[in-house]
Amino acid sequence: MAILEIRKYPDEVLKKKSLPIKGIDKNLQRLIDDMIETMHTACGIGLAAPQVGVSKRLIVIDISMRHEKQPVIVLINPEIVEADSLVDAEEGCLSLPGHSVAIKRAEKVVVKGLDRGGREIKIEADGLLARALQHEIDHLDGILIFDRLSSIKREFFKKKYLKELKSLGVRS
Numbered sequence: 541m542a543i544l545e546i547r548k549y550p551d552e553v554l555k556k557k558s559l560p561i562k563g564i565d566k567n568l569q570r571l572i573d574d575m576i577e578t579m580h581t582a583c584g585i586g587l588a589a590p591q592v593g594v595s596k597r598l599i600v601i602d603i604s605m606r607h608e609k610q611p612v613i614v615l616i617n618p619e620i621v622e623a624d625s626l627v628d629a630e631e632g633c634l635s636l637p638g639h640s641v642a643i644k645r646a647e648k649v650v651v652k653g654l655d656r657g658g659r660e661i662k663i664e665a666d667g668l669l670a671r672a673l674q675h676e677i678d679h680l681d682g683i684l685i686f687d688r689l690s691s692i693k694r695e696f697f698k699k700k701y702l703k704e705l706k707s708l709g710v711r712s
Contacts, residue, residue: 554635555682558681558682564656568616572614582634588676599613613669619677620650621650622650626647639697648665
């Protein structure tokens with residue numbers, strides 16, 4: 541297993557819509573393992589393939605740090621099939637380190653996709669898991685947390701973030 545580089549905004553891969561995964565092979569299994577290790581090393585609760593530079597529809601989620609007895613979730617080609625009851629909450633992102641914003645998301649969702657063995661699964665989730673699923677699926681569609689803000693707040697956030705990167709000597 542390897543720890544992968546987590547791409548940070550404004551990396552272009554984060555703004556692209558990811559392609560569906562057509563087949564499950566050993567390379568995909570290695571990517572899944574590497575993504576899980578990368579997510580754990582970064583102390584994240586979720587990671588989408590575009591965040592490690594791979595424009596494919598794959599996410600991993602592990603909320604066991606906050607909810608015991610919750611296994612790591614691997615979803616290939618996930619899609620939200622039901623969503624209910626909007627709620628505001630602070631959300632951060634490994635691709636926007638050190639920043640969080642309050643955004644509305646569904647409190648409850650039903651998501652379907654394939655597990656790492658290629659079997660169809662359906663997950664009914666609420667609370668943190670529902671939020672994490674929506675957040676990571678957004679990444680697959682090229683949507684970052686600031687894209688969920690009003691246009692004025694979004695532009696303010698982007699400007700502030702890019703200014704901070706520049707002050708740190710990071711080229712954007």
